[in-house]
Amino acid sequence: MSGFAPTDRVLVSPRHLADAGTDPLRDALGPLIRLFGWSHTHDAATGHITLDSPCHGAFIDFTPSNPYGPWWRTSHHEPYWQAQFGRHTPIEAIAAFTQALPQFLGDTRHADRIPLSTNTLVECARLNGWDMTADAQATVFTSADGHCVLTHAPHADRRWQIQHRLADDADTAWFASVTQATPARLSELEADLLQRRTQAEAEGRIGEIEGIDLTLTFLRAKRDETQRRAQRPAVHLGIPARRRPQESE
Incomplete structure (x- = not known):
């Protein structure tokens, strides 16, 4: 350029x-x-x-x-x-x-x-040709050129992470993330x-x-x-006992 x-x-x-x-x-x-x-x-x-x-x-x-x-x-x-x-x-x-x-x-x-988009993330990925894979830990979206990867791990500290980089070009590297409390x-x-x-x-x-x-x-x-x-004790409500049917007299 x-x-x-x-x-x-x-x-x-x-x-x-x-x-x-x-x-x-x-x-x-x-x-x-x-x-x-x-x-x-x-x-x-x-x-x-x-x-x-x-x-x-x-x-x-x-x-x-x-x-x-x-x-x-x-x-x-x-x-x-x-x-x-x-x-x-x-x-x-x-x-x-x-x-x-x-x-x-x-x-x-x-x-x-x-205006805000009403499309879901899956719909946005499909419209832009991104690939989606998922397992028990995370869902991963990858751009069509393979340079940008978005990861959603709902149980991790960083629930959303985006990473981008071209091979051997540090100036194209960038990241974004959203953390939970x-x-x-x-x-x-x-x-x-x-x-x-x-x-x-x-x-x-x-x-x-x-x-x-x-x-x-x-x-x-x-x-x-x-x-x-985190310090609140667990409350055990117990398992209700089954009531026996009363015998008819």
Whole structure:
């Protein structure tokens, strides 16, 4: 693609071969800010961006300075889950995910401008020529060219995982995943948030500190609830005895 400038917009097919784009704020986060009123912070020096939904049920963290881990994190409360996207994840995929969040949270404004697919995952795979295999542990969808693999393992910590890479080309490698809530995972996220809060406090980012504090409150409440449920003793109701029919006198 040497005939194009770095800022040129081009169409790439299939979409999983695309890259992360040049303006994540406009492409993936802009609609949430402009159309739905999500509060946000932006550190121009590092490119770090955070968004908080009006109902405080979802929180987005974009960290482009992370050299190896995910650049995008979306956390949801009640029930708790977190979605992560790597550096080279196509911006179309991330934008489709973030722009669906308001409707998921019950905000139906602009639903006519952001239509959601009604097809099931199996139907989408079939329409795009993806192969599907399944066993007792997971269902695996593979793109027609074999470069992109989506795995659904309902009992794993990372229920959904997507991995993509062309042979011998690290720049085409990207990943995405959605995790379920576990006490260990919640504790790990709390430690990460505390570290980010310390850094934000040292740099005087007041708005970001408030968002992190709110997320910590939800996170700790969810962790405590998960631990309480795990400690509840099992209730044995027993097996009802069969009643003998009464003999007629």
